[in-house]
Amino acid sequence: MFDYLIVGAGFAGSVIAERLARGCNKKVLIVDRRNHIGGNAYDCFDDYGVLIHKYGPHIFHTACKEVFGYLSRFTDWRQYQHKVLASVDGQLVPIPINLDTINRLYGLNLDSFQLDKWFESRAEKKEVCKTSEDVVVNKVGRELYEKFFRGYTRKQWGLDPSELDAQVTARVPTRTNRDDRYFTDAYQAMPKQGFTRMFEKMLDHPNIKVMLNCDYRDVKEWAPHNELIFTGCVDEYFGFRHGKLPYRCLEFKHETINKEWVQPVAVINYPNDYAYTRVTEFKHLTGQEHPKTSVVYEFSCAEGDPYYPIPRTENAELYRKYTALAERTSNVHFVGRLATYKYYNMDQVVAQALTTFAKIVGKTRQEALELKTEPRITRIHVPMNAELIPLNGNGNGNGHHENGSISNGNGYSKRRGRASAAEVLGMNGNGHSHRNRKNGNGNGTADRNSLVNDGKDKSASRE
C-alpha cells in the first residue's frame, strides 16, 4: 500500500514526492506518462552530445530564498543571467525594451530621463489595464506595441493581446536604463549538471518508486494508495465534465549545427517574421563547451500536448468550476501549472508544492522544509537462488516489492549493491518494462478521457 500516488514527475510532483518521502517517511509511487522525469523542465543530451531542453528553454530565476535554498539541496548552480534579443526592423535589439533598444531602433541618443519623457509622450494612458494590449500601450504606446508585442502574442497564443489578461505581457517589463537582463530576480542560475540530474537526486530515495510511460488511468486501480497528488490537467481528471479548459500547445523543432555558436545570446524572439516565436541556442544556458551547437525553434499551436494555461476571463470562470469540484474531492491534492491552471514559472510551482506539502503535514512552510526522517526499514524479498552481494550504505535499496510488481526493477541486485540513480529512475532511455506500459506513448498525448473512476470524487456521487 502506498501512502501517496503522485501523478506527474515534474516540479510539482517531484517536490512533493521528495518531501513526503524524506520529510515524513511516506511511501510514494510517482508516475508519469512520459518516458522521463522532470516534466517540461527535462533536459538531455541530443545525438551529438549537446545538452538540450526538450520542451523549450528553461531558465531558473526566483526572488524566493526558501525555494532557491530548497533546490540547492539537490544541485550546485551555474550563475547565469538570461539575455534575449528581438528581431525588429532588421535589427537585433534588447527585449525587455530598454534605453539601448530605443536608441538603436530610432537612431537616437537619449538618456534615461529623456527616454522616460519619450515613453510618456507616446503612451496611451489607461485608467485600468485589463488586457495584455492595455499593459503595453499604456507604457510605451502603440508603435512599440506593434513592433514587439502584437505579432509575437498572436503567434504565441493564437489570440490578439486585447483578448488576453494583462498578466501575460506584464511579465515583460519596460526599462529606461541599459539593463538588458530578461529577469531581475535575486537568484538566477542554472543547475550545474542540468535539470534532470537535479530531479534524479530529488527522487533518489528508497521510499519513492518511479514509473514512467505510465498514465494515471493505468495505475489508479491496481496501485492502492491512501491519497493522491495530481499534477496533470484538472479538466482531464474530472472527465471534462464542465468542458475542456483551453491549454496552448507547442511544437519544438530541434536542430544541431556544425558551428560552435550561431546566436549572440541564448534566445532571439521573432515578433513579426517567421512562423516560430523564438529560437534558443542551448549552450548559452548550460555553459557547455562543444564544437557543435544545438538550437530549438518554437511553434505554437492549438492542438497537442498542453503547455500553457491561457489567461483570460472565460477560462478563469471555467477553471473556477473545476476548483469547486476539486475542493469537494477528498484525499486528492491538485498542484502545479496544469492542475491549478496557472501560468506559473518553475519557482512558483516549487513554492506551491512546498505550501501544499506544509498543509498536508499541518506545519508552516519553514517547518515543513526542515522535516527529515530516516527511511523506513523495509524487508528485502530475496529469491532463493539469488547471489547476494552486500548492499552499500542504504540497506533497503528499492527492491521491496509491494502490491505485486510495482517496483520498477530498480531493487536489490544480484551483482552489485545499488542501482545508480539513473537506473533507479529509468533515465537511460529504455523506459521500464511494466505491465502497464501499453498506453504510455512517451509524449503525454494519451487520450484525454475521464480519469475519475476511483470512488474518491464525492461530488460525482452527489450529482
Ligand code: FAD
Ligand atoms: P509539468 O512540468 O508539466 O509536469 C506535469 C507532468 O505530469 C508531465 O510530465 C506530464 O507528462 C505528467 N502527466 C500529466 N497527466 C498525466 C497523467 N494522466 N498520467 C501520468 N502523467 C501525467 N519556467 C521558468 O521558471 N523559467 C523558464 O524559463 C520557463 N520556460 C518555459 C518554457 C516553456 C516552453 C514552457 C512550456 C514552460 C516554461 N516554464 C518556465 C514553466 C515551467 O515549465 C513550469 O512552471 C513547470 O515545469 C511546471 O511544473 P509542473 O510539475 O506543474 O508541470
Ligand code: UDP
Ligand atoms: N511577449 C511578446 N514579445 C516578446 C516577448 C514576450 O509579445 O518579445 C509577450 C507574449 O505574449 C508572451 C508574454 O509576453 O507570451 C510573456 O513572455 P515570456 O517571455 O514570459 O513568455 P514564456 O517564456 O512564458 O513563453
